[in-house]
Amino acid sequence: MSEEATSAETSKASAKASDTTTAKRSPIIVCRKIVRSFWRAKERLDVLDELDLEIAEGSFEALMGPSGSGKTTLLNLIAGLDRPTSGTLTVAGTEVSAMGDAALARWRSQTIGFVFQHFNLIPVLTALENVELPLLLTSLGSSERKKRAQIALRVVGLEDRMHHRPQQLSGGQEQRVGIARAIVHDPKIIVADEPTGELDRKSADEVLHLLERLNKEFDKTILMVTHDPAAAERATVLRKLDKGKLL
Amino acid sequence: MVPIRYNVRNLLVRRTTTMAAALGVGLVVFVLAASLMLNEGLARTLDQSGSADTAIVLRKGSDSEMPSSVEDKAISLIKVAPGVKSSSDGQPLVLGEVVVVLFQDLANGKGKSNATLRGMPLDRVQVFRPEVKIIEGRMAAPGTDEVVVGARVVGRFKGFEIGQSLDLRKARPVKVVGIFEANGSSFESEVWGDIEYVRSAFGREAVVSSVRVKLESPAVFDGFEVAVERDKQLGLEVLAEPDFYRKQSENTSIFIIAMGTLIAVFFSIGAMIGAMITMYGSVAHRKREIGVLRALGFSRSAIMFSFLLESVLLALLGASLGTLASLGMGLVKFSMLNFTTFSEITFQFTATPEIILRSIIFGGVMGVLGGFLPAIRAARTAPIEAMKG
Numbered sequence: 174m175s176e177e178a179t180s181a182e183t184s185k186a187s188a189k190a191s192d193t194t195t196a197k198r199s200p201i202i203v204c205r206k207i208v209r210s211f212w213r214a215k216e217r218l219d220v221l222d223e224l225d226l227e228i229a230e231g232s233f234e235a236l237m238g239p240s241g242s243g244k245t246t247l248l249n250l251i252a253g254l255d256r257p258t259s260g261t262l263t264v265a266g267t268e269v270s271a272m273g274d275a276a277l278a279r280w281r282s283q284t285i286g287f288v289f290q291h292f293n294l295i296p297v298l299t300a301l302e303n304v305e306l307p308l309l310l311t312s313l314g315s316s317e318r319k320k321r322a323q324i325a326l327r328v329v330g331l332e333d334r335m336h337h338r339p340q341q342l343s344g345g346q347e348q349r350v351g352i353a354r355a356i357v358h359d360p361k362i363i364v365a366d367e368p369t370g371e372l373d374r375k376s377a378d379e380v381l382h383l384l385e386r387l388n389k390e391f392d393k394t395i396l397m398v399t400h401d402p403a404a405a406e407r408a409t410v411l412r413k414l415d416k417g418k419l420l
Numbered sequence: 421m422v423p424i425r426y427n428v429r430n431l432l433v434r435r436t437t438t439m440a441a442a443l444g445v446g447l448v449v450f451v452l453a454a455s456l457m458l459n460e461g462l463a464r465t466l467d468q469s470g471s472a473d474t475a476i477v478l479r480k481g482s483d484s485e486m487p488s489s490v491e492d493k494a495i496s497l498i499k500v501a502p503g504v505k506s507s508s509d510g511q512p513l514v515l516g517e518v519v520v521v522l523f524q525d526l527a528n529g530k531g532k533s534n535a536t537l538r539g540m541p542l543d544r545v546q547v548f549r550p551e552v553k554i555i556e557g558r559m560a561a562p563g564t565d566e567v568v569v570g571a572r573v574v575g576r577f578k579g580f581e582i583g584q585s586l587d588l589r590k591a592r593p594v595k596v597v598g599i600f601e602a603n604g605s606s607f608e609s610e611v612w613g614d615i616e617y618v619r620s621a622f623g624r625e626a627v628v629s630s631v632r633v634k635l636e637s638p639a640v641f642d643g644f645e646v647a648v649e650r651d652k653q654l655g656l657e658v659l660a661e662p663d664f665y666r667k668q669s670e671n672t673s674i675f676i677i678a679m680g681t682l683i684a685v686f687f688s689i690g691a692m693i694g695a696m697i698t699m700y701g702s703v704a705h706r707k708r709e710i711g712v713l714r715a716l717g718f719s720r721s722a723i724m725f726s727f728l729l730e731s732v733l734l735a736l737l738g739a740s741l742g743t744l745a746s747l748g749m750g751l752v753k754f755s756m757l758n759f760t761t762f763s764e765i766t767f768q769f770t771a772t773p774e775i776i777l778r779s780i781i782f783g784g785v786m787g788v789l790g791g792f793l794p795a796i797r798a799a800r801t802a803p804i805e806a807m808k809g
């Protein structure tokens with residue numbers, strides 16, 4: 174692990190990390206001198222400023238920082254939703270900063286699972302159909318897709334709600350369906366932007382517990398942006414971002 | 421591929437907007453289908469009227485029977501031309517008829533219109549038009565002032581009912597004694613009376629409008645035509661009956677199709693804009709959703725296709741409603757002026773599988789065109805939309 178990464182860990186998270194083997198594994202996400210700028214009224218705004226970052230495979234990292242510090246921007250880059258203005262970004266062995274649009278879309282569909290703050294389930298589709306969506310981009314047949322979507326729903330404990338529409342579910346349940354959708358295609362990395370931001374304490378804890386399980390039992394690398402200290406505590410590594418730089 | 425049920429359900433969720441846009445498309449398809457059906461009805465009506473082994477002789481240069489005149493003495497020459505069929509008693513099957521226009525009051529009191537009056541040897545109707553059936557009353561008697569009325573104009577003009585009488589001209593009344601059907605042909609829009617009575621009423625003694633000739637077979641037509649047209653003094657023109665009726669409908673058919681297409685194209689611009697606005701609304705409303713699909717890895721082309729498909733589904737829904745409504749028109753009788761004969765002809769909207777298919781495809785194409793720009797906008801949605809608050 175890089176020096177900066179280690180220094181960014183809190184003592185508590187590092188204690189947690191030390192009793193697993195994750196910290197010693199090779200990095201799955203490597204950012205080198207990442208810059209992401211936006212232009213606003215002819216004024217250049219460097220949201221991320223020559224940022225270096227390594228994230229080890231199998232770790233569960235939390236990213237905190239004040240509003241506007243660039244957390245979502247960084248997450249978008251790592252997840253291949255956006256491209257850096259300069260710098261190189263290698264994720265799961267692929268240099269995503271150099272990829273074209275279509276290739277990037279295909280890469281996302283195989284590598285990344287998304288958990289969104291607003292759940293972002295498709296309202297007209299049932300829980301099962303929502304979870305099945307990422308599998309439509311694979312070569313799996315319909316019955317195999319259904320089977321896998323059901324298994325994913327079972328993992329999040331919502332198999333009995335599979336024919337419900339998002340409207341018919343509570344916020345916590347919606348987010349658990351979101352998690353099922355994020356894992357159904359077995360991606361290496363899960364990115365979550367404030368996954369508990371809209372949930373009450375109890376639902377938030379359920380979601381966090383699930384993420385922990387995905388990390389421990391299924392060896393998913395998880396990168397989670399959060400404002401919630403209790404959520405951050407569940408992670409093995411805690412990083413802090415301020416004004417486009419990691420502290 | 422984004423699943424089709426995604427599109428279907430989104431259309432259902434936005435029921436009112438969907439319906440409004442679909443009805444716009446439906447209206448256009450209705451107009452188009454109705455005009456095609458009308459044209460088909462016209463073609464059928466006139467097609468029924470001709471048989472291939474019958475030749476019709478007119479004065480050269482007359483498009484129709486009305487302006488044509490053939491002298492009685494020419495008829496005797498036609499009778500001896502090659503290929504003319506004879507009846508069992510050795511009589512050549514040649515029929516001279518006089519056709520005039522009646523300018524009659526409409527029964528509904530809304531002005532006047534033209535009806536066709538045909539004077540003929542009434543005892544020979546069955547020989548040339550075996551399909552003719554008296555459905556009410558009886559056949560008019562030869563040599564009298566009686567007439568029979570075609571089933572399609574009964575009740576349309578004043579006096580066109582059994583037992584009533586009408587004036588052909590001043591002081592030339594005729595009595596309606598029967599109603600006939602002729603297999604749906606244009607004869608059903610005519611009034612038939614005795615040839616001599618009609619000729620004297622209109623001062624056309626010793627001339628007829630047209631001469632119908634039964635030929636031994638359709639194959640002898642060419643020989644017959646050459647023989648009759650050879651004598652330039654007579655100045656006659658020979659046509660096979662089916663060709664004659666096709667010619668009769670040409671102008672009217674062009675008019676119907678041109679009007680229908682013009683109206684459909686004109687309206688379709690509005691309907692496509694309607695579909696486009698609906699789809700733009702849909703894209704704007706689902707911006708984040710589209711971002712999510714893009715984030716999950718669906719390609720731009722998959723999104724583009726999905727929205728195009730949604731627009732086509734919307735249009736097809738409208739097209740089906742429009743076509744269905746046009747089928748309802750099949751129950752309606754339609755009267756219009758035949759532009760060649762300038763008399764009224766009554767016919768029905770007639771649907772064929774081809775017309776239905778064409779109309780629905782036309783609707784589908786409107787969906788593609790109207791949905792194109794919104795689908796491009798949808799495809800351009802950035803995947804980071806999924807992450808925005």
Ligand SMILES: Nc1ncnc2c1ncn2[C@@H]1O[C@H](COP(=O)(O)OP(=O)(O)OP(=O)(O)O)[C@@H](O)[C@H]1O
Pocket residue numbers: 211212213220238239240241242243244245246247
């Ligand atoms: N597309 C964009 N165009 C212009 N500016 C942008 C764009 N995206 C982000 N920014 C700016 O970049 C900065 C960082 O935004 P970002 O969304 O990454 O913050 P954040 O740390 O996730 O904040 P929050 O905790 O509120 O979600 C903000 O000042 C924001 O206005």
Ligand SMILES: [Mg+2]
Pocket residue numbers: 244245246366
């Ligand atoms: Mg954010």
